[in-house]
């Protein structure tokens with residue numbers, strides 16, 4: 605949509621948008637929000653940050669916001685810098701784009717799935733499901749994260765391995781369900797070799813929230829299963845080095861010797877964790893804090909800095925994107941044009957670009973779409 609809207613740079617262009625659904629922007633409608641600061645934004649792409657620089661600086665979040673406001677969508681910025689329509693209705697975003705496309709005389713063809721894209725020496729031939737063939741000087745391929753790879757391959761491109769990203773993590777430990785809903789604003793999560801500081805929440809089956817989504821994104825190409833699990837550890841006190849935390853922990857024990865262990869832990873942990881921690885440490889929760897042995901204290905301190913779980917799978921998140929896509933080395937970062945098939949452009953999730961949750965995927969799509977549309981025109 606943004607690519608077609610940006611093609612008006614050249615008024616002589618005749619632009620046709622092929623959409624297999626009977627409406628535009630199905631995913632945009634269900635998406636949460638966008639993002640508002642470009643420098644911050646670029647840190648949030650585990651794949652493709654460098655590639656995105658030109659597109660993002662030409663059409664940064666501030667300009668994307670201005671574009672939508674100029675097209676009649678009132679926006680609001682949340683405390684965490686995520687941007688939403690005031691109406692909280694993604695349909696408003698899509699209808700602003702659709703109105704703009706109609707004003708610019710873009711021909712929008714609904715229920716028009718493309719089945720083949722071929723190129724002879726000069727022109728592209730785009731074939732649709734109903735057997736019609738359209739001729740074009742340029743094609744912008746923006747089929748999203750789970751379609752269109754065969755078109756790219758047929759035109760000479762290679763696709764990286766594909767993997768799911770932005771999932772919650774499922775763990776083997778059944779006791780996690782007793783922690784469902786317990787959340788932390790700041791903890792350090794480590795999954796295999798990957799690490800992320802931030803908020804997360806325990807779920808009935810594992811962990812979710814921004815840090816868990818980010819880890820799933822880093823690990824998008826890892827095989828995670830019951831047979832090939834990954835170790836997850838959580839540091840509940842990430843602002844303190846182990847030694848500093850241990851000193852504070854011992855000091856607290858000294859001051860609360862008469863409390864039983866579960867009640868003592870309640871001082872520093874959410875209640876639901878106060879029975880899980882002693883049981884993982886194999887220490888009776890009713891024992892007085894003052895009676896803990898040196899070894900007990902050590903085991904407990906280590907547990908709180910490296911709370912262990914076993915990740916055996918992924919489940920749904922708030923967003924879902926595909927990690928992987930058309931190899932970025934085959935696309936010109938300044939124009940989004942293919943280096944292999946001149947006249948073919950890419951934008952959005954079909955490329956090997958993906959971001960963390962919080963608006964980064966839409967922002968990458970707006971920015972690369974605008975650049976591709978401009979360049980193609």
Ligand SMILES: Cc1cc2nc3c(=O)[nH]c(=O)nc-3n(C[C@H](O)[C@H](O)[C@H](O)COP(=O)(O)OP(=O)(O)OC[C@H]3O[C@@H](n4cnc5c(N)ncnc54)[C@H](O)[C@@H]3O)c2cc1C
Nearest residue numbers: 624635636637717718747748923924952953963964965966
């Ligand atoms: C549940 C959910 C929530 C999300 N929330 C957010 C969020 O809050 N913030 C954020 O930044 N990102 C979010 N995302 C991700 C974001 O929606 C996508 O990254 C973004 O929409 C990708 O844009 P795109 O244009 O590349 O592809 P898409 O939006 O997937 O668009 C591709 C279009 O191509 C059409 N198409 C595909 N194949 C063909 C064909 N053969 N012929 C014709 N048409 C075809 C499709 O029908 C579709 O309209 C979310 C995703 C999901 C699934």
